[in-house]
Amino acid sequence: MAGEAAPRPMIFAADLLLPVSSPPIRDGALLVEDGHISTVGSLNEVRNDNPEVEVRRFSGYTIIPGAVNTHAHLGFRRGDAPRGGSFLRWIRELVQRLPERDAWLAEASRSSAREAIECGTTFITDSSPYGDCLPALAESGLAGIVFAEFFPFDFDTAEEAVDSYEETLFSLREGLPPRVRVEVSVHAPYTVDPESSRLAATRAREREDRLSIHLSESPEEVQFVLDGTGGLEDVFEVFGVRADWGGVGVSPVRYAESVELLGPNTITAHLATGILEEDIKILARTGSAAAQCPRSNEYLGCGVSPMPRMMEKGIRVGMGTDGLWSTPSLNLFEETLFAARLYGFDGETGLKLATLEGARALGMEEETGSLEAGKWADFVVIEAAPEGESPEQEILEVAADGGVAATVVGGEPIYDRARDAS
Numbered sequence: 001m002a003g004e005a006a007p008r009p010m011i012f013a014a015d016l017l018l019p020v021s022s023p024p025i026r027d028g029a030l031l032v033e034d035g036h037i038s039t040v041g042s043l044n045e046v047r048n049d050n051p052e053v054e055v056r057r058f059s060g061y062t063i064i065p066g067a068v069n070t071h072a073h074l075g076f077r078r079g080d081a082p083r084g085g086s087f088l089r090w091i092r093e094l095v096q097r098l099p100e101r102d103a104w105l106a107e108a109s110r111s112s113a114r115e116a117i118e119c120g121t122t123f124i125t126d127s128s129p130y131g132d133c134l135p136a137l138a139e140s141g142l143a144g145i146v147f148a149e150f151f152p153f154d155f156d157t158a159e160e161a162v163d164s165y166e167e168t169l170f171s172l173r174e175g176l177p178p179r180v181r182v183e184v185s186v187h188a189p190y191t192v193d194p195e196s197s198r199l200a201a202t203r204a205r206e207r208e209d210r211l212s213i214h215l216s217e218s219p220e221e222v223q224f225v226l227d228g229t230g231g232l233e234d235v236f237e238v239f240g241v242r243a244d245w246g247g248v249g250v251s252p253v254r255y256a257e258s259v260e261l262l263g264p265n266t267i268t269a270h271l272a273t274g275i276l277e278e279d280i281k282i283l284a285r286t287g288s289a290a291a292q293c294p295r296s297n298e299y300l301g302c303g304v305s306p307m308p309r310m311m312e313k314g315i316r317v318g319m320g321t322d323g324l325w326s327t328p329s330l331n332l333f334e335e336t337l338f339a340a341r342l343y344g345f346d347g348e349t350g351l352k353l354a355t356l357e358g359a360r361a362l363g364m365e366e367e368t369g370s371l372e373a374g375k376w377a378d379f380v381v382i383e384a385a386p387e388g389e390s391p392e393q394e395i396l397e398v399a400a401d402g403g404v405a406a407t408v409v410g411g412e413p414i415y416d417r418a419r420d421a422s
């Protein structure tokens with residue numbers, strides 16, 4: 001950082017190191033310089049080559065890449081979520097209670113970020129109305145993206161709506177910490193009209209911005225896009241808005257393609273209801289990525305996404321927790337373990353989904369997601385050091401169950417209860 005001396009190089013070592021992008025290393029170590037990994041290898045090797053560098057050794061622990069959360073909302077709090085079971089009833093209550101959120105948003109978003117850190121997240125994506133959770137992410141020490149959600153209410157034309165949105169977007173981008181970005185979110189097919197969606201997406205693509213959308217999340221959304229009914233058409237009635245653009249006779253994915261929302265920079269969240277083979281083909285052909293939130297989908301009565309099929313078809317798939325009004329925790333490893341049990345993934349697949357695959361879904365794999373020379377030193381320390389051939393399953397289970405002892409982002413421990421033990 002400008003004006004500050006670069007931190008001293010440091011070797012971090014543990015009984016086991018799981019780089020995810022390469023085989024496990026017993027008594028493994030990372031050499032970290034200027035926030036980046038410069039060497040991955042055995043402790044002996046790394047120490048012999050760098051005898052002057054201080055070693056921090058975590059005995060009885062495993063080092064893995066930090067979790068990459070591809071879809072979350074920091075701006076909700078635990079304990080008073082709207083009732084689940086029906087997406088429509090849930091979102092109606094959420095919309096009614098939006099005004100009350102101002103009173104506790106700052107505290108909730110800070111505490112959500114803290115929870116994510118203590119559960120081993122190093123890179124998070126928040127989606128919040130006009131990026132209102134940016135302060136919490138920016139001060140948290142996490143790397144990540146705030147997707148500033150766009151709601152084109154109160155405007156006469158799509159152009160006015162998008163111009164005004166972009167003014168906010170560009171101002172949010174000023175003075176950000178080096179590893180925090182602000183990108184575009186067109187909230188959902190039932191909240192943003194086709195013209196505004198198309199214009200916001202086209203301009204985002206021209207700037208090479210990332211674009212996040214909620215897509216094919218609920219049965220009600222599928223019905224809205226197909227025939228214009230289902231209840232979502234008047235969910236924003238309190239704001240004087242009626243969604244009269246539904247009823248286009250196709251699936252949400254096909255609709256999203258028709259208004260140019262899809263592409264390699266697009267991350268579609270949920271895809272839980274009504275995804276047909278044809279939709280999977282569209283997602284694959286357009287190069288769109290998928291953020292999967294199976295616990296939220298279950299809570300909201302939204303069904304089960306055909307995640308394995310999407311992976312088979314080469315779609316980039318990452319895990320997301322969603323926010324505390326639709327999920328029990330911001331623990332991405334817990335979310336991933338839930339998915340692994342739901343779909344029968346093995347531990348190796350699970351660990352990869354939670355880390356490297358999430359980074360790929362977000363187009364961040366050059367920076368983070370695995371322990372490789374050249375990437376940021378984003379890793380977590382897990383309270384276990386399994387001896388067997390496939391340690392990944394146990395590591396995923398321990399991480400999911402609160403066994404994260406330290407979270408390190410860009411070489412800086414931002415959570416560290418392993419200090420006494422090492």
Ligand SMILES: [Zn+2]
Pocket residue numbers: 071072073127214269322323
């Ligand atoms: Zn969401």
